[in-house]
Every structure is written in structure tokens, then in C-alpha cells.
Amino acid sequence: MDPDDNVLAVYRGRKLVRLYGCDVYKMKPNRLGSNGRTIQSQINCDIDNPDLTPQELQDYQSITCQYCILRDGDLLYFPAFWWHQVTTPEITISVNFFFGDAGSNIYTQKLLNSAQRNTFLYWMCNIIEQNAPFSSFSRMLVYLRRSIKFFLFKQWHDVLSDEQALDIYDEIIKYFGFENRVRALEEEYRDKKSPKNPPNIRIRGLLMREKVEDSGD
């Protein structure tokens, strides 16, 4: 799944698309992320008996799979954070655009108020976690509200309101149970001058993790 609304157009050939909704937890997300902004599932949907625990199987069976065949000239819109699988039975030319709602923060607001909310927050928390092994992480936690704003500006050119940034911030802190750590850090940083630019939240996909030990960052 990707963090953007998506439109896929087929110019020549065929595409078979399967969508599995936007509940991140029901499709066994690979917590390592991937080499980019996407989240990958660990379920092989092509086999009849995927290797799953009874609970995982129950979750998977509770999902509705929506399908289509796209022929040349057709276009498919599907929302951000929807699980999708695409196959091509012919030599196929296609184009996709990632996009969001016009306006300064309408897109972020839409995600925060929709069924995609939990998945959006999962994605944010996963990216935060990718930054956790680095020594700069404490500083990031202190200025996290500003870092979140800066990050989503870079991602989507959305300018978040203070309320939106706080909403995301609260969920991240709660998710990791960072309340005490942040309190202690804020005490430690109390007399320090606030930086001009907040610490940079970086997407460090699966492959980048291996560089954790090499990089002083």
C-alpha cells in the first residue's frame, strides 16, 4: 500500500487488480517497511492455503477482495493505504499518478477522519520507528511536532495545522509508550534554544536498515 491516492491508467494490454481494503493489521504488514514509502504484506494471496495462524487466517478471511480487469483505455482510482496487487497477463503499458486533495491540508484531514486513519498512523509510527536506532532520535522526540509538520510538507506539500500535528503526535507517543521519556527529554532540553529547522524524519526502508551500524547519522 502507498500513502497517496492513486490513479492507474492502462494504455496497452491488460491489468488484473485486486484490492484488499485499508485495514493494515488484517493483512500482516511487513514491519520492516520496504525500499521506499510503501508497506508490504506478508500474505501470499495467490495460494489457496497461506501459512497463517488461526487468528491471522480469520482476519484475512474477514477481508473483502475487490477485483477488476483493466483493459486498454480504462482507468482505476483507488484511495491511499489500500492493499493492492497488480498482475499483467499481457505486455502492458500503464501510467500511474500519486495524488492528494487540493488545498493546504485537506488531504491530511481526510486521512485523519476516515477509515484510513489507523493505517495512516501505522505508517507514520513505522517511519518513526525507522529513525529510532539513531542517536539523533532523542532530539527528534523533543521537536517531534515540528518534525511531523516538516515531514508531511515534504511528502505531500500539506501545511498541517497545530491541531493536526498534535493529533498525530499524541498517537505516536501513545503507540510507543514514550510519555515518560518525552517528559524527561523536555526537561533536559528546557534551556536549549529551539532549532531553526526541526530534525528530519527520514524514511529508511528495509534495505537502509542494514546501514544502521555503519552510519553515525
Added chain:
Amino acid sequence: MNKVVIEDEYNGKKKTHLFKHLGNLEPIGEIHASEYSHEDFLRNHLSGNKPLVIREALSIFDTGTSYKHWSVEYLTQKCGHNKVHVRRNTNANEYKTGQAYFAEEVEFRSYVNDLLANNQKSQNSYMAVQNLRKAFPQIFEELKPAPFVEKLHGGPFLWISRAGNYLNKYFGDLSLVQDPLLKRSLRILSHGS
């Protein structure tokens, strides 16, 4: 197991395609592009978290000359010498589990030739996501986005895939990965809190 079979014909060849799922299986809602209403799309789909297939959109919406012109031959004629990134060894388990990524820069026409020959190399390769503006500037101007694409986040990306290609970039086909790196990052997190 729920199953749906769709019959299709392309280039004079009939094929059947199977969709199956352990849970509910239903078609994505669809309209013909002549029925498209911008207000309805914004309300029920863009703001309604609901996918939609729009049939024949490329010939009915104003999408520039791209749909009329673009074929593998046309793209090769215009952009054959452009450099593109191609993922190799896409059948390797390391690739499928997202642990390794082999990419090579080649001329676009060389990728296409392998694709058309359907040779061993092409079956193990996939042209990595190409931003049209950067990788194919000669044809970028021929393309216009759908009317509801208002704020671009990324792309447009061009995909040219072989018959039978499985886009594992997006999804699935990952076996369980035992990864010490994950354990390490979790350990660090629990130390900190």
C-alpha cells in the same frame, strides 16, 4: 474459497482470468467515462474512501495525445536510447522477500527487445518505476492527468511489464522474514521508553 472467472480477448487471443479469495469476492464499482460526474466522484470516491473503475476514460477524458499514440513500438522509436533502470533477478527469493535489490541501467530499447523476445532475461527483469518527466521527456508533454488529479504527490510513473509479470513491489509474495534487524530496533525502542 470464492472464485470468479473473467473471459477476455486481446489481440485475437482468448484468455480466462481467475480471481479467488478466502473471504468475500466482489467487483470494484465501475462507470463508463461518459457517465462521469466530478461532484459525484469527489463526494463518493475521493472523499468516500471508495475505489472506482472508469471504462474508456483515456478516449473520453482529455488525456492529451498519449492514448492515441503510445505503443511499445512508438515509445521505442521516440525514447529507445533513453537510459532506464531495470530490476534484475526478480525471481530470486532475496528480491521477493525484499532483502536484496538488483538494478541495472540499460537503454530502453534493450529492455523492450528482451520483453518482445520474451527471453530468459526478460522473465527475470522489471523496469523500475520511471518518472515520465525525467526518464521520457520526449513524450511527457503528450500526457494529461485525469480531471480529478489536483495535487500531484508523485509521478507520473510509466510501467511497461511483460506478460505474466507479478508486481511484487506493491504487494504480497513475501514469505515470513526472520530479521535480526527488527529485533534490534525493537530492543532499542524498549530501552528508551
